Amino acid sequence: MSEKFLLKGISSTAMHAAGHKNAEDAHLTPIFATSTFTFDTAEDGMDRFAGTDKTRVYSRWGNPTFTAAEETIAALEAFGLKDDNGQPLQLKALLHSSGQAAMSTLFLSNLKAGDAILSHYSLYGGTQELMTKVLAATGIEVIIVDMRSLNLVSEALQQHPQIKLVHIETPANPTIQCVDIAAVTKIAKTKNVIVSVDNTFATPYLQQPFKFGVDYVFHSTTKFLNGHGTAIGGVLLGKDLEKMRTSVWKWHVLLGGNSNPFDAFLLAQGMKTLEIRMERHCANAQAVAAFLEKHPAIAQVNFTGLSSHPDHELCKKQMRLPGAVMSFELKGGLDAGKQFINQLQMCVRAISLGTVDTLVSHPASMSHFGIPREERLKYGITDGLIRLSVGIENIEDIIRDLDQALQ
Structure with a gap:
């Protein structure tokens, strides 16, 4: 495909952004299952070590299968965006073995002892534990405020000049709280503080944080980007x-959080259907949320597609659609929640989210098990909260299963 042929659609970008110049004229990017790569001459090896292209040296450093997935994700996050000079935005992506590995690279390549990170209530449990149990142990201070209040963000940055990174997770897991990316980024930039966004729940199809001036975007590719629950992965993208290519990449390879060729291949294939999957995910989720909100057994539904959600208008401003993950509380509390989960017939009892099938989990005992109860409750993660990742099954079957389990 000619570089002059600009792709105009998300699906086209997901399928063709990485190109088709593959070994042996393969239609799909092959699985380069090799730990290392050979050199034709000593000079060839020296050039590869000295150059910026590390995809054909050693697979902890890079691999052509990784590159195909990285280029696709970068193209999706940059789709339709311009840089400060009015040119198409260029991004660099680094594929990791897991979301936690990508998050570790993000934090450790930008923070050192004596620095601080500012984030908000209701984070994924693994992210919060990484901050409070790993970063804190290295001398990096963790400051948590309700970042939906811009006044609290401004006060924190004013009172703590050691803050070097603001990290946003929006929509947040599992309360589905949203943070105003543009407003928080604008405030952070007045203090020359870098901003990162966890875009896992939204995907680049629903939300493009680089549009609002952020510096980094993170994904657990295990979720919607892969879409089929077949591989663990994470990715870190940056516009610098x-x-x-230098300091962030160096932290990445020294921490050893590289992906593997098979998982990268599965990710690349999964992303090809991202647009059509997300359309179905979101349509189903909207219908499920409307059903649950009216059900007599439900006390509260957290879903930004409902006008009752406090972040409904913000969601419409910065997201294409509200997404496919929600949480809800049953009037009977924890006991009713356990009974509901046990009665499900089709929906799947499992942690994780973003797969083509509908997944149901209990955050307090699963994804946020390592967070102290008093912290969970402060963030709205109650003992009876249920998280629902709505799949792409036929909507009548999803609702019928939920309805019978709620009886």
Whole structure:
């Protein structure tokens, strides 16, 4: 495909952004299942070590299968966006073995002892534990405020000049709280503080944080990007290409959080159906949320597609659609929640989210098990909260299963 042929659609980008110049004229990017790569001459090896292309040296450093997935994700996050000079936005992506590995690279390549990170209530449990149990142990201070209040963000940055990174997770897991990316980024930039966004729940199809001036975007690719629950992975994207290729890449390879060729291949294939999957996910989720909100057994539904959600208008401003993950509380509390989960017939009892099938989990005992109860409750993660990742099954079957389990 000619570089002059600009792709105009998300699905086209997901399928063709990485190109088709594959070994042996393969239609799909092959699985390069090799730990290392050979050199034709000593000079060839020296050039590869000295150059910026590390995809054909050693697979902890890079691999052509990784590159195909990285280029696709970068193209999706940059789709239709311009840089400060009015040119198409260029991003660098680094594929990791897991979301936690990508998050570790993000934090450790930008923070050192004596620095602080500012984030908000209601984070994924693994992210919060990484901050409070790993970063804190290295001398990096963790400051948590309700970042839906811009006044609290401004006060924190004013009172703590050691803050070097603001990390946003929106929509947040599992309360589905949303943070105003543009407003928080604008405030952070007045203090020359970098901003990162966990875009896992939204995917680049629903939300593009780089549009609002952020510096980094993170995904657990295990979720919607892969879409089929077949592989673990994470990715870190940045717009400072030089830094991503040097210091951030160096932290990535020294921490050893590289992906593997098979998982990268599965990710690349999964992303090809991202647009059509997300359309079905979101349509189903909207219908499920409307059903649950009216059900007599339900006390509260957390879903930004409902006008009752406090972040409904913000969601419409920065997201294409509200997404496919929600949480809800049953009037009977924890006991009713356990009974509901046990009565499900089709929907799947499992942690994780973003797969084509509908997944149901209990955050307090699963994804946020390592968070102290008093902290969970402060963030709205109650003992009876149920998280629902709505799949792409036929909507009548999803609702019928939920309805019978609620009886």
